[in-house]
Amino acid sequence: MEKVNSREELKTLRQKYKDNVIMRLVSDNAKDRVEIYVAIGDCGLKSGARDIMKVIFDEVNAKRLEKVSVIAMDCVNGCDKPDAPKVEGNFACGHDPTVDVIFPGEATPTRHGKVNADMAKKIVADIAARLEGK
Amino acid sequence: MHKTRLQILICGGTGCISSGCLEVEDALVAALEKHGIRDEATILKVGCFGFCEQGPIVKIYPDNTFYVRVEAKDCEELVAEHLMKGKHVDRLLFKSPITGESCHHHMDMAFYKTQLRIALMHCGMVDPENIEDYIGVGGYEALAMALNDLSQQEIIDIVKASGLRGRGGAGFPTGNKWQFGLDNKSDKKYIICNADEGDPGAFMDRSIMEGDPHAVLEAMAIAGKAIGADEGVVYIRAEYPLAVNRLRVAIAQAEKYGLLGDNIMGSGFNFHVRVNLGAGAFVCGEETALINSLEGQRGEPRLRPPFPAQKGFWGQPTVNCNVETYACIPLIITRGADWFKSFGTEKSPGTKVFALAGKINNVGLIEVPMGTTLREVIYEIGGGIPKGKKFKAVQTGGPSGGCISEKNLDVGVDFDTLTAIGSMMGSGGMIVMDEDDCMVNIAKFYLEFTVEESCGKCTPCRVGNTRMYEILERITQGKGKPEDLVELRELGQTIKDASLCGLGNTAPNPVLSTLNHFMDEYEAHVLHGKCPAGACKDLVNYVITEKCIACSLCAKACPVNCIHPTGSETPNGKKKYVIDQEACIKCGACIPKCPPKIGAIVRE
Numbered sequence: 001m002e003k004v005n006s007r008e009e010l011k012t013l014r015q016k017y018k019d020n021v022i023m024r025l026v027s028d029n030a031k032d033r034v035e036i037y038v039a040i041g042d043c044g045l046k047s048g049a050r051d052i053m054k055v056i057f058d059e060v061n062a063k064r065l066e067k068v069s070v071i072a073m074d075c076v077n078g079c080d081k082p083d084a085p086k087v088e089g090n091f092a093c094g095h096d097p098t099v100d101v102i103f104p105g106e107a108t109p110t111r112h113g114k115v116n117a118d119m120a121k122k123i124v125a126d127i128a129a130r131l132e133g134k
Numbered sequence: 135m136h137k138t139r140l141q142i143l144i145c146g147g148t149g150c151i152s153s154g155c156l157e158v159e160d161a162l163v164a165a166l167e168k169h170g171i172r173d174e175a176t177i178l179k180v181g182c183f184g185f186c187e188q189g190p191i192v193k194i195y196p197d198n199t200f201y202v203r204v205e206a207k208d209c210e211e212l213v214a215e216h217l218m219k220g221k222h223v224d225r226l227l228f229k230s231p232i233t234g235e236s237c238h239h240h241m242d243m244a245f246y247k248t249q250l251r252i253a254l255m256h257c258g259m260v261d262p263e264n265i266e267d268y269i270g271v272g273g274y275e276a277l278a279m280a281l282n283d284l285s286q287q288e289i290i291d292i293v294k295a296s297g298l299r300g301r302g303g304a305g306f307p308t309g310n311k312w313q314f315g316l317d318n319k320s321d322k323k324y325i326i327c328n329a330d331e332g333d334p335g336a337f338m339d340r341s342i343m344e345g346d347p348h349a350v351l352e353a354m355a356i357a358g359k360a361i362g363a364d365e366g367v368v369y370i371r372a373e374y375p376l377a378v379n380r381l382r383v384a385i386a387q388a389e390k391y392g393l394l395g396d397n398i399m400g401s402g403f404n405f406h407v408r409v410n411l412g413a414g415a416f417v418c419g420e421e422t423a424l425i426n427s428l429e430g431q432r433g434e435p436r437l438r439p440p441f442p443a444q445k446g447f448w449g450q451p452t453v454n455c456n457v458e459t460y461a462c463i464p465l466i467i468t469r470g471a472d473w474f475k476s477f478g479t480e481k482s483p484g485t486k487v488f489a490l491a492g493k494i495n496n497v498g499l500i501e502v503p504m505g506t507t508l509r510e511v512i513y514e515i516g517g518g519i520p521k522g523k524k525f526k527a528v529q530t531g532g533p534s535g536g537c538i539s540e541k542n543l544d545v546g547v548d549f550d551t552l553t554a555i556g557s558m559m560g561s562g563g564m565i566v567m568d569e570d571d572c573m574v575n576i577a578k579f580y581l582e583f584t585v586e587e588s589c590g591k592c593t594p595c596r597v598g599n600t601r602m603y604e605i606l607e608r609i610t611q612g613k614g615k616p617e618d619l620v621e622l623r624e625l626g627q628t629i630k631d632a633s634l635c636g637l638g639n640t641a642p643n644p645v646l647s648t649l650n651h652f653m654d655e656y657e658a659h660v661l662h663g664k665c666p667a668g669a670c671k672d673l674v675n676y677v678i679t680e681k682c683i684a685c686s687l688c689a690k691a692c693p694v695n696c697i698h699p700t701g702s703e704t705p706n707g708k709k710k711y712v713i714d715q716e717a718c719i720k721c722g723a724c725i726p727k728c729p730p731k732i733g734a735i736v737r738e
Contacts, residue, residue, distance in 0.1 A: 003392040005400040007278045017270035023141050024259055027196045040220045061135045069196035070139065072220035
């Protein structure tokens with residue numbers, strides 16, 4: 001246990017322990033964050049989307065992208081509902097692993113289909129570049 | 135950066151513990167292990183989320199999913215569906231009572247939408263038993279500022295400029311209190327945190343101490359620096375074991391980190407805090423009685439002046455503030471007085487925490503800007519009155535406060551407006567009553583509380599309140615006389631004028647305010663021997679009318695077997711049922727049993 005001997009040491013500790021709470025702080029202010037959704041429903045699971053989610057999460061972590069949240073979501077095309085219309089050319093569950101990226105203020109997400117590990121890294125790198133560009 | 139992909143927060147307040155959150159935690163861990171994803175989630179037990187009606191609450195980050203009324207048996211599905219497959223478990227989501235739609239995010243709920251959390255900012259957000267969380271959200275920075283950047287006078291000037299008023303009830307300007315503490319010179323001074331929360335139905339101080347204990351400790355240290363005190367005491371009732379425990383854990387952690395104790399953050403300033411348990415006497419919430427109790431004497435109030443800031447604990451200058459007041463201080467220091475003043479009303483800046491209870495859909499803990507109307511609090515945040523019943527009154531200020539009727543619902547709540555309409559802020563309890571509540575009975579309930587809690591030092595309070603209680607008892611038994619109503623007013627005013635402390639000064643308030651707003655109910659009892667709400671058992675009879683079809687359902691429901699088939703005959707030759715009035719305990723259990731289309735049982 002570190003003893004805080006000065007204001008600077010408190011600041012250092014705060015930087016360190018911010019990691020504990022940053023997920024909660026950013027999520028509570030959700031309108032300012034970038035959200036990456038990975039479809040890990042039944043079809044996603046079969047296509048290995050959980051591994052892709054892990055790659056994305058690790059990349060976001062490694063790059064310390066504080067304002068980016070990696071969130072799991074259900075199948076994008078309602079494959080569990082047989083009545084749901086299958087849209088040709090759109091990303092059906094057959095295109096899993098599916099990854100959606102939505103920036104603050106955007107109405108619709110950008111959708112990526114058949115994402116592999118390299119593409120996943122590229123998606124995160126693009127987000128990082130776009131955030132830096134701002 | 136993130137240690138795990140998910141953070142799962144479980145409400146670990148006293149309310150949710152009693153509704154089973156500890157079992158939920160165990161079941162959640164078991165389910166995560168079963169699915170092999172224990173390493174994907176951090177589970178945290180945090181303080182009160184406020185929506186106690188819907189507890190236990192489980193909140194999942196970063197998804198921002200807010201699950202309500204989660205039981206241990208739900209955890210397997212929650213993990214298998216939500217955490218494994220990204221499918222929200224719809225049946226555990228809160229449903230909007232208006233649209234019926236599921237709310238995923240808590241900010242979609244009417245209960246949270248208009249709330250603004252300052253005192254509760256980190257309650258339900260940080261792990262109260264881990265100082266790292268509090269440091270991570272910027273904790274103890276205000277203390278660092280107070281120790282490094284600000285003089286004693288500058289700290290007090292910020293608090294004065296913020297307009298913060300004591301949240302314990304009286305609304306005394308906190309900055310002025312601290313100024314007296316600084317101006318009264320002495321080698322030894324004390325800081326006290328009044329955590330003797332005693333109003334029936336109030337639990338805001340408990341929740342703050344359970345959910346964010348470090349905010350209170352940090353503020354006490356800042357107050358210590360401001361007036362030159364090196365010792366602080368939290369006076370808390372022993373019936374708050376969880377809050378006591380979390381405070382003790384927090385003090386030990388802060389001392390280990392050098393954020394309390396000797397030479398805090400290398401500044402040379404010393405401040406030690408200890409917890410002192412009280413036996414739960416209501417009068418010990420009064421500051422001079424509290425100090426007596428701390429000194430090992432009977433919890434009886436002292437004459438003021440001298441005020442505690444002049445001669446308080448052990449005869450030394452003492453600043454004594456309420457838990458919620460302290461909880462506002464760190465943010466006022468770091469964000470500034472202007473930030474705090476940007477919320478609330480001109481004379482009562484900031485926010486106030488209220489505990490909503492009684493006949494209201496969303497029972498729980500809320501924080502709103504001062505000036506929010508009672509109507510917004512009760513109908514928007516509180517979700518209105520259950521079962522479509524009609525609103526009758528809201529009681530604020532606990533046993534010291536008064537009842538507010540329908541006509542004042544659009545008053546914006548602050549210290550001065552509530553006093554102007556014959557009630558008071560008090561510590562922030564809000565108990566809602568509907569058409570089934572008898573106001574005479576309610577006044578009697580509160581008076582019974584103060585009669586029991588009176589310390590007995592002053593005759594007007596000790597004897598006067600007892601006499602008032604006896605009159606109310608007579609009235610609710612149908613033995614009241616018209617002159618009783620005059621006597622109640624006279625006694626009440628005398629007790630208010632002639633008692634020493636706040637308990638006696640305010641004890642008659644529930645009676646006086648109901649006399650003002652609900653005179654018709656008193657008159658119905660006294661002049662006509664009737665209780666319009668049907669709550670006073672001595673004035674009510676349950677009777678089975680000729681509509682009875684002799685189905686016997688009421689007789690089966692009667693807990694004292696006082697309903698017998700001894701009446702006239704029904705068309706098909708059965709004996710109608712009759713209630714034996716001598717034996718009836720007037721519980722009303724028979725009424726809902728009678729089929730609605732028959733409706734043979736009436737309350738007279």
